[in-house]
Amino acid sequence: MKILHASAEYFPYIKMGGLADMLASLTKEQAKTEKVYVALPLIGKLGKTIQFTGKAFPALPPTDAPIDSVVASVLKASRFLEAEEGGVKLYFFESELFQPLDSIYGHAEEHFRFAMFSYACYALSQNLSVDVFHAHDWHTALSLALQKDSVNPIPSVFTIHNLAYQGDHPFWMTGFLKEEPFRLITSPFDHDGKCNYMKAGILSANQITTVSPGYRQETLSEPNGFGLSYCLRQRASDYSGILNGIDTDEWNPEKDKRTFQTYSVKNWKEGKLKNKAELFQEIGRPFLPIDVPLVGLIGRLTHQKGFPTFLQALLERRHLPHRYVVLGSGDPELEKTFFRLSETIPDVFYFYKGYNESLAHKIEAASDFFLMPSLFEPCGLNQMYSHSYGTIPIVSRVGGLRDTVEESNLLKFKTGIVFEPNDAGSLGYALERAKDLFESIDREIVVKNIMNLDWSWKKRKLEYDLIYSKAIELNL
Structure with missing residues (x-):
C-alpha cells in the first residue's frame, strides 16, 4: 500500500507539539510494511539538515498548468523536493510562501499559505498515485475537499490532533478558493460566518480519526467540540479514536544517549x-x-x-x-x-x-x-x-x-x-x-x-490499516 501523509509538522525537521512526534513514529512503523510518503512545508529554519535525493515534483498538475491566476502562478513557482528518512520518503514544499519563515505557525496570511500547501499536497497525491491520502489537522484539510471533488478521488483519512485550532477565516479572505485551480464550493465550510478549514476536512474525508478514544467521545459534545460537535456527530460512524503510540527507540531509557546515564527496570x-x-x-x-x-x-x-x-x-x-x-x-x-x-x-x-x-x-x-x-x-x-x-x-x-x-x-x-x-x-x-x-x-x-507497559505503534498501526481499508471501500 502507498500512503501519503500531509502535515505541517514532522520530527525532527519541524516540531511545535505532539503532531511532529506522532507522525514521525507512526510512519516509521508503517514503513516496515508499506510505502510511506510525507508532504511537509520547507521553512527557512529546520531542526535538521536535509539530504535531498535530487528529484522534484510539481505543485500544480500538468492538466492545470495553463491556468492563469494568482494562485496558479504561486503554485507554478513552487515544487516538492524529495528526501528520505528511515525508509520514509519526504517531500518538502519549496515555495516563497514558506521559505522566509523561521517557525511554522503564528504568521500573517496563514489562510492563504496553508491553502496553497493543501492544494500542492493534493497534486502530489495524484502525481504519486498513492492508495491512501492521510491529512493531519486544519493546515492540510482543504486537500481533502479537493480529493472529494476530484475526477479521480483518492481514498482519504483526516486525523484531528487538536480541535481547538480550526483555521477559520472570514469569507472575504478566502474568495480565491472559488477560483481556478481550486474551484471549491465553500458554503458547506461556513461556521459562525467564517470559512472553516477544519470543517472542510470533517465533511470531506472518507474516514476521520482522532488521537484517543477518550478525546473522540469528548469532541462529540460541547464545549470540547469547539462548535463542531454537530459535524462530528453527523459523521460518527466514520469517526474513530485511535490512541497514539510512541517511538520506543527514541524514548527508551536503556539506550537514550541524551540522558546523563542510561538505566532499565532493573536499576x-x-x-x-x-x-x-x-x-x-x-x-x-x-x-x-x-x-x-x-x-x-x-x-x-x-x-x-x-x-x-x-x-x-x-x-x-x-x-x-x-x-x-x-x-x-x-x-x-x-x-x-x-x-x-x-x-x-x-x-x-x-x-x-x-x-x-x-x-x-x-x-x-x-x-x-x-x-x-x-x-x-x-x-x-x-x-x-x-x-x-x-x-x-x-x-x-x-x-x-x-x-x-x-x-x-x-x-x-x-x-x-x-x-x-x-x-x-x-x-x-x-x-x-x-x-x-x-x-x-x-x-x-x-x-x-x-x-513494562507497551505503548509502541505495533497494535495501533493495525488499527490505522483497518481505517485505510474502510476509506478505500467508501471511495469505490
Missing part, C-alpha cells in the same frame, strides 16, 4: 538518582537534595495545558518537599510568572524558556513524577514517555490522559495519579498523594509496572 532507582544529580548541576541547582520528589513539566504554555491551575496548587502546597523543573514557552504572562518563581524560590522551582529536545529527555530521566494539568488533552505523549522512564505521571482526567493513566483502589497496580481538571484543590491533593507514594514501598511496584 531504575540508581539511574534516576544519577540523572537527577547531573540535571541539578546542569541547570545551576547543585545544592538541591536528590532524595526528595522531582516533578517535571514540559509543554506549550497555553490555556489548554492548565498551568494556572498548577501555579495555584503549587502555592497552596508550599509545605510539600517537591522540586519542579519546567520546560516550555508560550503565553508571555505565564513565562513572566515562571521566571519570577525561578528567581524567588530557586530551591523549589526552575524554568527554561523555549524547547530543547535534549533537556526534555534529561527531565524525563531525572524526574520522579511528571505533571500534566491539562484542561483538555487529545492524547498526550509525555505521560507515555514517562511510563517508559519510570516517571510516574500526575495527570488530569481528560482525553487521552484518562485512557493511558489509571488510579483506583480497585486496581492492583496504578499507572499514575489522576485528578480533576481545572481544580487546584484536586491537583493539590494529587501532589500530596505523590509525596506519600514517593515515601512508600509501593513506589517500586508502580515504577516496575509502568516501565
Whole structure:
C-alpha cells in the first residue's frame, strides 16, 4: 500500500507539539510494511539538515498548468523536493510562501499559505498515485475537499490532533478558493460566518480519526467540540479514536544517549538518582537534595495545558518537599510568572524558556513524577514517555490522559495519579498523594509496572490499516 501523509509538522525537521512526534513514529512503523510518503512545508529554519535525493515534483498538475491566476502562478513557482528518512520518503514544499519563515505557525496570511500547501499536497497525491491520502489537522484539510471533488478521488483519512485550532477565516479572505485551480464550493465550510478549514476536512474525508478514544467521545459534545460537535456527530460512524503510540527507540531509557546515564527496570532507582544529580548541576541547582520528589513539566504554555491551575496548587502546597523543573514557552504572562518563581524560590522551582529536545529527555530521566494539568488533552505523549522512564505521571482526567493513566483502589497496580481538571484543590491533593507514594514501598511496584507497559505503534498501526481499508471501500 502507498500512503501519503500531509502535515505541517514532522520530527525532527519541524516540531511545535505532539503532531511532529506522532507522525514521525507512526510512519516509521508503517514503513516496515508499506510505502510511506510525507508532504511537509520547507521553512527557512529546520531542526535538521536535509539530504535531498535530487528529484522534484510539481505543485500544480500538468492538466492545470495553463491556468492563469494568482494562485496558479504561486503554485507554478513552487515544487516538492524529495528526501528520505528511515525508509520514509519526504517531500518538502519549496515555495516563497514558506521559505522566509523561521517557525511554522503564528504568521500573517496563514489562510492563504496553508491553502496553497493543501492544494500542492493534493497534486502530489495524484502525481504519486498513492492508495491512501492521510491529512493531519486544519493546515492540510482543504486537500481533502479537493480529493472529494476530484475526477479521480483518492481514498482519504483526516486525523484531528487538536480541535481547538480550526483555521477559520472570514469569507472575504478566502474568495480565491472559488477560483481556478481550486474551484471549491465553500458554503458547506461556513461556521459562525467564517470559512472553516477544519470543517472542510470533517465533511470531506472518507474516514476521520482522532488521537484517543477518550478525546473522540469528548469532541462529540460541547464545549470540547469547539462548535463542531454537530459535524462530528453527523459523521460518527466514520469517526474513530485511535490512541497514539510512541517511538520506543527514541524514548527508551536503556539506550537514550541524551540522558546523563542510561538505566532499565532493573536499576531504575540508581539511574534516576544519577540523572537527577547531573540535571541539578546542569541547570545551576547543585545544592538541591536528590532524595526528595522531582516533578517535571514540559509543554506549550497555553490555556489548554492548565498551568494556572498548577501555579495555584503549587502555592497552596508550599509545605510539600517537591522540586519542579519546567520546560516550555508560550503565553508571555505565564513565562513572566515562571521566571519570577525561578528567581524567588530557586530551591523549589526552575524554568527554561523555549524547547530543547535534549533537556526534555534529561527531565524525563531525572524526574520522579511528571505533571500534566491539562484542561483538555487529545492524547498526550509525555505521560507515555514517562511510563517508559519510570516517571510516574500526575495527570488530569481528560482525553487521552484518562485512557493511558489509571488510579483506583480497585486496581492492583496504578499507572499514575489522576485528578480533576481545572481544580487546584484536586491537583493539590494529587501532589500530596505523590509525596506519600514517593515515601512508600509501593513506589517500586508502580515504577516496575509502568516501565513494562507497551505503548509502541505495533497494535495501533493495525488499527490505522483497518481505517485505510474502510476509506478505500467508501471511495469505490
